[in-house]
Amino acid sequence: MSDVVNVLIVGVGGQGVVLASNILCEVALRAGYDVKKSEVHGMSQRGGVVTSHVRFGEKVYSPLISRGQSDILLGFEAAEALRFAHEVKEGGLLLSSTQKIRPPRGPQKKKAKGLQYPENALDDAKKVCHGRVVPIEAEEIANELGNSRLTNTILLGAVSTGLDISDDIWTETIKAMVPPKTIELNLAAFARGKAVVEGAEA
Template identity: 55%
Template sequence: MSEKTYSILIVGVGGQGVILASELLSEAAMNAGLDVKKSEVHGMSQRGGVVSSHVRFGKKVYSPLIPAGSADVVLAFEAAEGLRWAGQVKNDGLLVVNTQRIIPPVAFTREYDYPDDPIGEAVKCAARVRPIDGQGIALRLGNVKAVNTVLLGAISGELPISGDIWEAVIKRRVPRGTEEINLAAFRAGIEAVKSEAAV
């Protein structure tokens, strides 16, 4: 087993499925025989507040917190959150960012300006950036809530977890009746990241 510790930062806003995604990732890593540590930070409101989850796994992990600028992968469920956290990606790391934009009500006040081109700005901060239309893929499959499994599929190629383990965890953990859509979403995420060149 490799000595490497993988550090994955998952970020978004409340209601997007960030927490479920971090739970699926953590369980998949545990089922792959890895030591896993996880930490979550919830925003001020369940819907619309910023949510982040640190997931670290490897042969032996001592802390769930990812040191600044050392994430192997940052998975952003929302475009501006991708920009906000892009600096956490290590030099050879990957930022996968859902192209969905959720403009908070505060953006209509003078105190906050939602960036005009958050993904374009993120490209300046991280070496590898892959924008994914996770919401569009999930909608085409028939369930917008499957965006989290689309995005997990998009990062799965960076991680030492087999497809069989991923799919078993997804079947077990997603809401009953959505298993096939979520499996299709996961596979679509794998294909989407293959077809999208890093920018």
């Protein structure tokens, strides 16, 4: 069903993947679409991989995206973006924070392949991703804006460039869903995230 838009959001437990996908769902709902979203709670809260499938369109049945059919992959963490890079469809978009979160591990007896943290994850992602890869220095931008928790909104700003939903709807949703005191900051963060992708295009 090509009229359904698929956005896969991935990251590590505690990064805010679920909150970001909730905001995206609300935006799609306000834009008049049918929306479905699925993620798994539970064990993932303990530092595991978190994925959230967001789908919207005129009519959406499945809450899960099928293999290699994501229009946009939004990565909150570089290695996780690499893990799911193949899910982006031809002509799609991989947007990922450059943030690295290394899993804990005991001393290693031998160097098992796949256990090493992929230091150049987003470059590696370019090799397996069928779409365009745009790294986003979300942590740095958030720190410039003075609040590390803004990475979420910066990444959503980036996602907005790949979706046909007006800025007005994004603005009104962000205003409704973030703490009132942080509205201005969040709108600034949204604009910065958007600018990164638009700048990369130019």
